[in-house]
Each structure stands twice: as C-alpha cells, then as structure tokens.
Amino acid sequence: MRGSASTVEFLREFVKSPTTTAAVGPSSRFLAAQMVAPVPGRGEPVVVELGPGTGSFTEAIQRRLGGRGRHLALELNPRWAETLRERFPRVETVCANARELPALLAERGLRADVVVSGLPWAAHAPVDGVPLVRLIADSLTEDGAFTQFAYTWTRWAPPARRQYRDLLATFDETVISRTVWRNVPPALVYLARRPR
Template identity: 85%
Template sequence: MRGSGPAGAAEFLREFVKSPTTTAAVGPSSRFLADQMVAPVPGRGEPVVVELGPGTGAFTAAIQQRLGGRGRHLALELNARWAADLGRRFPDVETVCADARALPELMAERGLRADVVVSGLPWAAHTAVDGVPLVRLVADVLVPEGAFTQFAYTWTRWAPPARRQLRDLRATFEETVISRTVWRNVPPALVYLARRPR
C-alpha cells in the first residue's frame, strides 16, 4: 500500500515540513494504529463512515477493508494533492478537498448522518471557531449511537490542546475512552474513542 513504505514516509515528511500545523503527523500511521481507529466501523449493514484528514490513506485503506464494499465512505482532505491522490487510489471513497468544518454542510447536501467519524487531524484543527469546537460539529452529524475516533501521540497527551480536546469530548459525548498505547506505531500513539453524542 502506498503511503506506508519509505516513499510514502518521505512524502508525508515533505508535507509536514511544508505545513506542520495542517499535517498531523511526521509519517503515515501503522496498520496497528489503523486497526484501533477503525474498530467502531460496523461489521454488517450499510454504515456511513466519514474520515477527516485521511492524509496518504492509512486509515482509508483500513476503513475500506472493514466495509468490504458495503455502506458509504466520505473523506475530507484539506491538502489538494493528497485529496486527488486518494480519489485515484480509492475510487469507492467519495473524496472531497475541504476543511473539516464544512462537514455539516457536506452531510446535509447528501442527506446523510454518520455512523462513525474517524479523524487523523492535528489538535490545532480542533480549536474552537466562534466558540464552537470541531467535536461539536462532528457530534451533530452522527447518529444517536454514533462513534468518533481521534488519535494522538503519547507525548502530546498532556499538552494544553490535548487536555482541551479531552474536555470537549467528555462534554460532547456520553462516553470517552482512551486506548492503551499503540507501541507499534512511530511515534507511539493513543486512540480516543467517543460514543453517543449528547
């Protein structure tokens, strides 16, 4: 899979150097982290899965594998080059070059509500705009039993943006669980799983 080998890592690092505030990571996520991130995607039925900040597609591939041709998969990527590349590599994914804050309008246009939202966005993307944090917009497009996943590197967990994000998750969802450390990711990471929007 492109995006997980040396070429993909180099591409990711180039984008991070160009724009560290909009590129969440210095390299593509491992399949071990991807497995944790997509675990809430239902194994049956026709779920609607939204992906925010898919980057080079590590989570995209895992979502597609879990869906196995079922449901609908919408991916919002701000980086135009990555969005175009994802569209070519994953023709079954509806890839849109857009900011994550456009999510409510994009879902309304399609008449959709999401079963799961998977986010690879940096903490900076979650900063409140006009007093509204991004997690509130995510919660508003989820079905009542919906789930949201977000990863973070272990060394950022205690930083002020991460603490603010956890407060927002707990205020917005009935349940928020933090995974054990995924050591087989570089750097090691955690997954925040939030369920049932308030």
C-alpha cells in the same frame, strides 16, 4: 503510495505546514486497526474520515466495509485528495475543511455512523466559540462513534487536554486506548460514543 515513498511525502508536507499536517509519517496498521474498530461489521454504515492524508486509515476502513455503506473522506491538502481519489475510487474524497462536514452531509442527506479523524490538535480549536468536536457530534447518528488518534507525548499538552474536556462534555462515553507501541511515534486512540 506505500512504504518509504509515503513517508517521504508525509515529511515533505509536514515541513511545509506542520500545523495542518498532524503526522510526521503514515500511521501503522496497528494504529489503523484501533481507529476503525467502531466501523460496523454489517449493514450499510456511513463512515466519514477527516484528514486521511495518504490513506492509512482509508485502506483499513475500506477493508472493514468490504464494499458496504458510504465512505466520505475530507482532505484539505489538494495533492493528497487527488492521490486518495486515484487509490480509492470507491471513497468519495472531497477537498474540504473538516468544519464543512455538517454541510457536506446535509447536501447528501446523510448522518455519519462513525467519524475517524487524523487531524492535528490545531484543527480542533474553537472557531466562533464552537469546537470541531461539537460539529462532529452534531453530524453523527444517535449511537454514533468518533475516533481521534494522538501521539502519547502530546496527551498532556494544553490542546489535547482541551479536546479531552470537549469530548467528555459532548459524548456519553469517552475512552482512551492503551498506547499503541507498534506505531512510530507511539500513539493512543480517543474513542467517543453517543453524542449528547
């Protein structure tokens, strides 16, 4: 699914459920490049994608992997999960909630080297006192990395500030990128490394 068809699909899903669809349209290749930058260029990395939507980051991850490693995608929307399975047969796409990540990796005997997230801020809210960021960190290898994008105008919203605090408390290093102006709307990337 490409171009305007993908945009229409995103808008339809956003209108139906704005709290579970993070974006109003597919991410640009410029944002995707920043999101997947931590994916190792060699070896057999395990990459997990949370909330891949219609596959903007999925495509970039697959290019970066070049047939290496494992790529697991967790998509809550059943229609998008099916579309991803058709578009990217090498990706193990699971229709599941991001909070199921630790169990899904344990079933496969894996830990993630990189987690790439396109989830909305609402998905990161603590459940039973545990923020999603903690579950992600616990699923990563010792030197693992986590990326999350956000629109620039949401950076100062309470959920974004809460997540930033969670990242600082959970990872040794957290960096916020410069604004990716060539995305609509403009966005930035949070990169967190080395879970504590």
